[in-house]
Amino acid sequence: MNATVEQLAPVEQQATTGWVVAALYQFKEVQDAAALKERLLNLVGSINLCGTLIVADEGINGTVAGDRVAVDAVHQFLLDEGFKSMEYKESHSTEKPFRKMKIKLKKEIVTLGVEVKPRDLVGxxxxxxxxxxxxxxxxxxxxxxxxxxxxxxxxxxxxxxxxxxxxxxxxxxxxxxxxxxxxxxxxxxxxxxxxxxxxxxxxxxxxxxxxxxxxxxxxxxxxxxxxxxxxxEGECFVFDGRTAVTHGMEEGANIKCHACGWPLVPAEVELPSYEHGVSCVYCIDKTTDKQKEGFRMRQSQILAAKRKRL
Structure with a gap:
């Protein structure tokens, strides 16, 4: 298989009713992963969906978010493609949890780097x-x-x-x-x-x-x-805009440092080391002043883009 191939599909603004978030995966032999990727791109280009799906010879993995119709559409599509034993879980987000929709073609749907046979030998x-x-x-x-x-x-x-x-x-x-x-x-x-x-x-x-x-x-x-x-104990880190969830799949109190990616409890956000999008207690000493200035510029661009959308 070739190196990772990624393509983006546009996502429209979601209605105020919130976002359905679906996390899914299945290890299943895929005869032509590149062709499956193309079929998925055709689908997501016509529905209101964001997130990431990874396609490989060994199966599919990812998390997507959208309205009820969009999430049901991608779920049914994968069932029709033969992914009938998916591990599939839904939750909700009050805000858009991903910026875009990505479909990626990779060697593994989760990268261990060692050849194993999860379809045949598992705990x-x-x-x-x-x-x-x-x-x-x-x-x-x-x-x-x-x-x-x-x-x-x-x-x-x-x-x-x-x-x-x-x-x-x-x-x-x-x-x-x-x-x-x-x-x-x-x-x-x-x-x-x-x-x-x-x-x-x-x-x-x-x-x-x-x-x-x-x-x-x-x-x-x-x-x-x-x-x-x-x-x-604590909250469960998730790879989307919510940062973490807790019991009942409710959004947690942790927020993510957008400079280093580490989750922060509210008390850590109140520390002098925290600057939104620039630094936190875990990374403030790991970046240079020049890097921090670059982060500030990036953050101002993000805020300007958000104001433009509004």
């Missing part, structure tokens, strides 16, 4: 109730497979942070930190479930005996689990 799926029972045990190693900034926003009580900046780093973490625990019960989780499809497949491929993961990921857990029965 034990657990629903939220089963998950709570498992991770409450003392003989279970609980691992958050997400990136460091996602862990910062919230995680399950007692979860290990692999301190990875990208999912590509996870195989190295397994080799360095988990090799000696092949006979232990390993429980892993991620936002929507897709990264755990690959991470559990990787561990089984490497000879681990008991590997479990949360079906539907954190999003499904927060959707179905009452707060008083939950073992989740």
């Amino acid at each position: 034990h799926y657990l629903d939220p109730k089963e998950w709570n029972e498992l991770i409450a045990r003392d003989d279970v190693i609980l691992i958050d497979t997400r990136n460091d900034y996602e862990y910062k926003a919230g995680t399950f009580k007692g979860a290990i942070d692999p301190q990875t900046e990208t999912f590509r780093e996870f195989p190295d973490y397994v080799k360095k930190e988990l090799e000696q625990h092949k006979d232990k019960k390993i429980a892993m989780f991620c936002t929507g479930g897709i990264r755990c499809e690959k991470s559990t497949s990787l561990l089984l491929q490497e000879g681990f005996n008991e590997v479990y993961h949360l079906k539907g990921g954190i999003l499904k857990y927060l959707e179905e689990t009452p707060a008083d029965e939950s073992m989740w």
